Amino acid sequence: MTTDSIPVVRTTCQGAWWRGLPAGLAAFVLLALVAGPAWGMPQEAAPEYRALPFISSRVLMWAVAELHLMFAAFVLAVPMFALVIEFIGYRTGDKRYDQLAYDFTKLLSVSFSFTATLGALLTFGLLVFYPALTQYLVKIFSWTFLPYVLLFFLEAFFLYAYYYGWGKLSPRLHLFIGLMLNLVGTAIMFIANAWLTFMNTPNGIDDMGNLTSLWEAINNYTWMPINIHRLIANVAFGGAIGAAYGAFKFLGAKTLAAKAHYDWMGYIGIFVAICALLPLPFAGYWLGVEIYAYDQSLGITLMGGTFSWLFIVQAVLIGNLFLAANYYLWLSMARIPGAERFRGFIKYLLGVITLCFIVWATPHSLVATVEEARAMGGSHHPILNVLGVMSAKNTAVNLLILTTYVSFLLYRRANKEATVSWARIGNWIQFGIFAVVVIYVVFLGVYGYFVDAQTRIGLSRPQVLSVLFAMASVTVIDLFLFKNAKSRGEIVWGKISARSQYALFFLAITFTWLMGLMGYVRAGMRQHWHVYGVMRDTSVDAFTPTLGFAGGVVSAIVIVFFLLIAIVFFLAGLSGRKDWTPKSGSRWNEEETTVSTEPA
Template sequence: MNWPPIDVPILGRSGLIALIALLHIPFFVNFVMGAPVIAVISEWLGKRTGNPRYDQFSKHLATMAFVTVGVGAFGGIGLVATNIGLFPRFFATGAGIFFWPLVLEIGAFLLEAIGIAVYRYTWEKNKHKTGHMVIGWVAAFGAWLSGFIINGLASFMLTPGKWVQSKQIIDAWFNPSFLPSFTHRAVAAFSITGFFMIIYSLWMAGRSKTDEEKTYAEWSLRYAGKWALIATALQFFPGVWYLTSVERGTSLAAPEGSVVPKLLNGQLTFFWFGGIILAATAILLVYFLSVQNPKQGLKPLGHLGLILSVLLIITTTAFMGFTRERSRKPYLVYGVIYGNQMMVDMMKGNAPAAAPPTETNQPQTANETEAGTGDPAAGQVVFETGICKACHSLNGDGGSIKALDGVGDRRSAENIRELLGAPPEGMPPFTGSPEEVNNLVAFLSGLK
C-alpha cells in the first residue's frame, strides 16, 4: 500500500471523510441506535395504556428505522472505501488491531438489520405480544452492539491508552475514553431520534385532514419533543465525563500533552462552546414549541422554529465531531500515527529493523545529510508522491495542516533543510535519501 496519495480538491482527504461521517453518524448510527428502543417502549406504552397513538408512533418509527438501515449502510461503505483509498496504511493498521471486533461488527449489523425488518413486518399480526417486543429488543441489541464496537475504534484514535505498551486488543478497545464516549453517543442516540421524530410530527401535521389526524400530530410532537429535550439536557453529564477522560488519556500520550486546552482555550474553542450554545438554543425551542405548547409549534412560525432546532442539533453534532477529530492533529492516532500515516516509533528510530544497520542501509534524517545541489523537478516528485503532501498543500492541493505556497520567500534553503531534519513537535522528520533531501530542499526553496 505504498502508492501515491489520492488528492481531494477543496475538501481535502480528511474533509471528505468528515463529510461522509456527518451524513452517516446522525442519520444512521445515532438514529438506528435510538429508534428501536423508543419504538419498543412506545409499543409497550400502547399496550399498557390502551392509547393507540403510541402504537401508530411505534409502527411509523419502525418503518423509518427499516428504511434508514438500508439507505444508511451506504454511508458505512463510503467510510470504508474512502479510508482504504485515502489512508491505506492507517486503515490496514486499524483493521489489523481491531480485526476480530470488526468481524463481530458484521454479525451485529446483520442482527440489527434483520431484527428491525422482522419487527416492522410482523407488526400488524403480533403487536403487543411479548415475542414481538423481544424481537424489537434483539434489533436494538444489534444496533447498540454495532455502536459499541465502532466506538472502540473511534475512541482509540484519540486515547490509545495502554495499547501503546501492551499491543493487546483489549487495551485498544477499552481505552481511557471508551466508556464515556459510548455513553455520550448512547444519549445522543435518543436525542437525535427525538429531533428527527419532531420533523415526522410536522410532516404528519402537514398532511393531516381530519381532526383525529391533527390531534395525533400534536400529540406526537409533544411526545417526540420530550425525548429530544430530556436526552439533550442529559448530555451534560457524559459530556463532562468524556472531557475528563480525554484529559487523562491524552496528557502523556504525545509530546504535545493534553488536547483539552485546544477545546477550552485554543483554536477549537469556538466550535466546542459554539456547539454547546447551539444545543442549548435547540432545547429552548423544543421546550416552548413542542413540549409546553405543541399547538404553537404546529403554526407556520412554530414550524420554522422547530426545523431550526433540528438544524442546530445537527450542527452541534458536526461541531463536536470536528473538535474531536481536529484536536488530535497532527496525528491520526494520537501520539501513535502521524497524519501522513507514519508510525511515531518509526520516526524515532524505534521500529524493529529487518537487518542490522550497515553503512549502506543506515537511515538518515534530513539534518544528517550533506548539503548539495538538488534538482527542483525531482524534488517536486518527492513532494507529490511522498509523505509531504499528506499534510501540506500547494495552490490549495494537498493536506490541510499547512500551505507551503511561497515558503521559499520565508525560509532559506539551509533553514528548510534544518526544519526537515529537526521539525517542531507533531511533525515527523523527513527520512529520505540524501539525494531526495537535496531535491526536496531545492524544490521548496524555489517556491517564491
C-alpha cells in the first residue's frame, strides 16, 4: 500500500494552544452573569447552593462533567496507542505506521482545547453552584491541586511538542516526548480520580469529616479500581473514536490509496478498542466488588436496587458492542484472500454470541403484569432466575470474550497456511485448550449456585484467569504455528463494504453512550449524598431522577459530544486539504494579476 496520495499538511494547525482561551473566557463571563447578583450582594453567610433559571444546575453540571470526561478520556487514550504505533514504525522503518500515528495525533490538539475549556467550565460551575461542597473538597485535597496544575501545564507542553514536533525532532526524542505525555496524562487522571472516588467511598477522615490522612483519602476503596478501569476504558473509547474518524475519512475518500489508508486506520482503531474491551468487564467487576466491600448499601443500590435497571441497559449495550465488533471482523475478511474457507464458522460464533448476549441481558427482576407474575409464582421466573445473577453473567461474558478472540484468530489466519510439520497437532492443542477452558468456565458458573456468596465472588478469579490463559497460550502457539507460513495473498486494504464503516460508527456511539450511562451510575449511586455518609445533599435536586429522565440526559450528552467530535474531525481534516487558490477570473485573481503587472 502506498500513502503517496494521502495529503498531509503539518503546518496548517498553528496557534492551537490559545483555541481554548476564548471559550474559557466566555464560560467565565456567562457564569459571572448568572452568579453576578449573588456576588454583588453584601457579605453574608455564603449560600450552599445557587440555582440557574430554565435548567437545573445539577443537570448542567452533569452534562459539563460528562463532556469533560469524554474529551479527557479521548485525549489521554490517543497518545497511548499513537506512541505504540509510532514505535512500531520506528523499529520496523515502515513509514505507514508513522503516518497512521500522526493521523491519530491530529485529532488531539482541538480535543485538548475542548477538554481544557470544559474543565474550566466544570470548575467555575462547582464554585458557583456548589460552593459548600467545593470548599469541603478543597479542604481535603488542597495539597493535590498544585501538582495537578503543574502536571496540566506539562501535559500541554508535551502534547503540543508531540504534535508540532512530528518529523521535526529526532525520532528518539519524539518518542520520549510521547512517553512523557502518557505518563503525565495518566498522573493527572489518577489525581482527579482521587477527588471523585473520595466522594463515593470517603476515607482518611474522622467522624466529623476532618482530614486525618491525605494518603488514606486518596487511596480510598475505589481509587485504584477506578484508575485501572478508566485507563482501560479510555483506550477502548479512544480507539473506537479514532476508528470512527477512519470510517469518516474512508467514506469520503476519493482515491483507492486514501480508501486503503483509512480502512487500515479504522481497523487499527477498532483493534485497539477490542483489545481494551476484552479485559474491561474484569476491571468493572473488581470495582463492583470494592464498592460492595466498602458499603453493602452502595453495592445494593448499584446492582440490586435503584440503579439495577441501568445495568440491564448496560448489558444490552455491551452485548451490542461484542456483536458489532465480531460483525466488523467478519466483514473485514472480505479484504483477505483465503478468508472464504472460514465463513462456515460465522453461524456458530454468532450462535454463541447470541446465547451469551441473551444471558447477559436477562434481568433478575422481571417487568411483568400482575397476571404474568402470578403465573410465575412471584417476581422471579423459576427458570430465568438462574440467568439473572452474577454466576450466569460472569460465565456469559467470559464466553463472549473467548468467542470474540476466536473471530480475531480466524481473521488473523485468513490468508495464511501453516507450513510447520506439527501444524495438525498444533491446531488440536489449540482446540483442546479452548475446549477445556470453556468447560471449566461453565463448570465454575454452575458451581457458583451451590456455594455461599463469598466463595461465589471468588470463583470469578479462576474464570478470568483461565480465559486469559487460553488467549495467551493460543496466541503463543499461533505465532509459532504460522511462522514462515505460506501466504494466500496480501490483504487488500480498502476492499471492504460501507456497512463495516457504519459498524465502526455504531461502536463509537455505543462506547460513548455506555460511558455516559455508567458515569451517571457511578456518581448517582450516592443518591442524596455529595460525599457518601459525610456530606448530605440538601439542595432541591436531592432526589434520584427517573430512569427515563436520566437516559434522556445521557443521550443528549452523547449527541452534544458527537457534534463537538464532528468539529474535531472537520478541523483535523483541514490539515489534509490543498492550499486555497482563487478561482480563475475571481476578484482575488484579478488583484494578484494587477499587483504582479505593476512596474517595480
